[in-house]
Amino acid sequence: MTLKVSEIQPFARGGNRLCFVHPEDTGRCIKVRRPDFTLEDLRRKKGFPKNLKPLSSFDDNAEEYKVMTALHKRLGEPLYQLVSRCFGFEETDMGKGLVSELIRDEAGSVSHTLKQxxxxxxxxxxxxxxxxxxxxxWNALGVPSRDLLVHxxxxxRCLDGSIQRLVVIDGLGSSSILPDFLFPQSYFIKKAHRKTENLRERINILLAARAKGEFxxxxxLLMHEGIQTGK
Ligand SMILES: Nc1ncnc2c1ncn2[C@@H]1O[C@H](COP(=O)(O)OP(=O)(O)OP(=O)(O)O)[C@@H](O)[C@H]1O
Ligand SMILES: [Mg+2]
Structure with missing residues (x-):
């Protein structure tokens, strides 16, 4: 059955995807490609030589699903302490959507990003x-990721407002074209350390901007209202 999302407000918008609360399950979200920034637009933006790659290779949803399936096999349940669960695709009236666990605070609202x-x-x-x-x-499990971004x-958060945990909701996988099983675990551990060091640097950059009052x-940021899906 095709889910109708085009008439509901997305709760957030990334650079590539619109995020809706799943119309049939408030514990899940469904992410579709932004209609105002198509795969063709993205490929064009990448420039030469990346723009020679097939269109499908730019599809974030397809890439995320592939990566999450492989990670689930390799790391199992402990992964979900650190990363939102992925439930696969459903058809929507805005194209194929990837369904994942919607991370909410115990009080019910959608959790804010580390950046916010x-x-x-x-x-x-x-x-x-x-x-x-x-x-x-992250370092102990050696989760492969692209750069860990604060957004x-x-x-x-728990009901009393205290922080329960941090959860990664996007940006998994690696830029390597070789499959994971070719590498020893020590490779992933080392790489995870580099990514988390880089996260600390990103936090420092954000703090420096905050100190200067730069927007x-x-x-x-979550879009509580006023976001238009067509823009
Ligand atoms: N599972 C989730 N639980 C809670 N919030 C989420 C979840 N997934 C996405 N969000 C919110 O939606 C925003 C955009 O989602 P997401 O990062 O998946 O989009 P994107 O277009 O792939 O992002 P990018 O610009 O990094 O490519 C996030 O910054 C976050 O605020
Ligand atoms: Mg994102």
Missing amino acids: VIWDEGYTEECQRAVGEFIAG NIVVQ PGTHG
Whole structure:
């Protein structure tokens, strides 16, 4: 059955995808390609020589599904302490959508990104501790990822407002064209350490911008209202 999402407000918009609460399950979200930024647009933007690659290779949803299936096989249940679950594709009236676990605070609202939390509150001791725990878990498991971006990690809170955990909701996988099984675990562990070091640098860059009062951009902010799917 085709899910109707075109008439509901997305709760967020990334550079590539619109995110809707799943119309039949409030514990899940469904992500579709932004109609205003098609795969053709994305390929054009990449320029030569990347624009020689087939259109399908630019599809974030397809890539995420492939990566999540492989990671589930290799790492199993412990992965989901750190990463949102992926449930596969469903047809929508805006094209194929990828369904995943919607990370909500215990009180019910959709969790804010690490970017928004640090921007709003500064880098509190509690948040530093949560980042430390996240990094330790990420390094120990050796989860392959592209750069860990502050708008691709959400901060899930308990009912009393304290931080429960950090969860990655986008940006998994690697740029390598070789399959994961060709590499030893030590390779992934080392790579995870590099990515988490880089996350610390990104947090510092965000803090420096915050100190200067520079606007961090709307990327990673939830859109509670007023977002138009066609723009
Ligand atoms: N599973 C989720 N749980 C909670 N919030 C989410 C979830 N998935 C996405 N979001 C929110 O939606 C925003 C955009 O989603 P996402 O990062 O998947 O889109 P994208 O277009 O792939 O992003 P990018 O610009 O990084 O390519 C996130 O920054 C986050 O605020
Ligand atoms: Mg994203």
